[in-house]
Amino acid sequence: MKNKIQVQPVMDALEIIGGKWKFPILYSLCGGKKRFKDLLEDIGKITPKMLSSELKSLECNGLVSRKAIATVPVTVEYELTEYGETLEPLLRHIQAWGINHRKKIIDSIK
Amino acid sequence: MKNKIQVQPVMDALEIIGGKWKFPILYSLCGGKKRFKDLLEDIGKITPKMLSSELKSLECNGLVSRKAIATVPVTVEYELTEYGETLEPLLRHIQAWGINHRKKIIDSIK
Numbered sequence: 001m002k003n004k005i006q007v008q009p010v011m012d013a014l015e016i017i018g019g020k021w022k023f024p025i026l027y028s029l030c031g032g033k034k035r036f037k038d039l040l041e042d043i044g045k046i047t048p049k050m051l052s053s054e055l056k057s058l059e060c061n062g063l064v065s066r067k068a069i070a071t072v073p074v075t076v077e078y079e080l081t082e083y084g085e086t087l088e089p090l091l092r093h094i095q096a097w098g099i100n101h102r103k104k105i106i107d108s109i110k
Numbered sequence: 111m112k113n114k115i116q117v118q119p120v121m122d123a124l125e126i127i128g129g130k131w132k133f134p135i136l137y138s139l140c141g142g143k144k145r146f147k148d149l150l151e152d153i154g155k156i157t158p159k160m161l162s163s164e165l166k167s168l169e170c171n172g173l174v175s176r177k178a179i180a181t182v183p184v185t186v187e188y189e190l191t192e193y194g195e196t197l198e199p200l201l202r203h204i205q206a207w208g209i210n211h212r213k214k215i216i217d218s219i220k
Contacts, residue, residue, distance in 0.1 A: 006137070006138075006141070006205065007134045007137055007138050007152050007153055007154075008154075008208075009204075009205045009206075009207075009208030009209045009211075009212065010133050010134050010137045010201070010204050010205050010208055011130075011134055011153075011155075011208070012208040012211060012212050013204045013205070013207050013208030013211060014130060014133060014134075014204075014208075016211060017207075018128075018129075018130060018133075019128075020121075020124060020128060023120050023124060023128075024117045024120050024121055024124075027116070027117055027120045028116075028117050031116070042117050043117055043121075044117075044118075045121075083214075086207065086210070087207065089203055090200065090203040090204060090207060091120070093199060093200040093203055094119075094120050094123045094124070094200060095116065095119045095120050095123070096119075097119075097123050097127075097196065097197065097200060098118075098119030098120055098121070098122040098123030098124075099119040100196070101119075101122060101123060101126060102119065102122050104193075
């Protein structure tokens with residue numbers, strides 16, 4: 001049983017931050033406050049509808065905060081909360097692994 | 111453009127290790143060699159068919175090795191490759207985050 005329990009926290013974490021888009025959104029916010037259109041541009045392949053629903057989920061789980069700024073028209077900024085920032089080391093690990101993986105693939109083609 | 115490029119490696123990594131089951135499978139293998147039934151038991155909610163297809167994908171990407179042992183009947187063992195072991199720090203981060211998240215939720219209910 002001991003080992004089985006150790007996998008469950010991984011699945012618990014993925015319930016909150018798993019899926020195709022949450023890691024890229026969170027990683028983009030590691031770079032500081034972002035507006036909706038900045039996030040769309042950073043991530044590229046995500047639809048506005050999907051980005052909006054993923055941001056709501058991240059907000060609901062206390063990882064991202066949303067602030068409306070009284071410009072005309074209103075602008076909305078998203079930011080990692082303090083709790084969201086606890087993910088930064090993990091996100092940087094994934095990014096570094098991704099860079100290394102791409103290099104490994106390119107080297108293997110040469 | 112600079113920031114857009116930084117998100118791409120996260121998406122590249124998730125192409126290889128993303129989805130609901132690969133992180134739990136990889137994490138279970140951090141504990142050493144495992145047989146198919148051990149992995150099924152560790153992860154619990156995964157079907158044999160899904161586990162088999164995810165293991166094939168991880169094998170194909172050089173993260174997991176598969177060894178058939180000449181017992182009767184034959185037994186098959188799965189193990190992280192050296193390249194798969196480069197994911198260990200990341201997997202431990204996810205697990206630790208999951209433990210902390212569960213605690214945070216329980217504390218908030220008390």
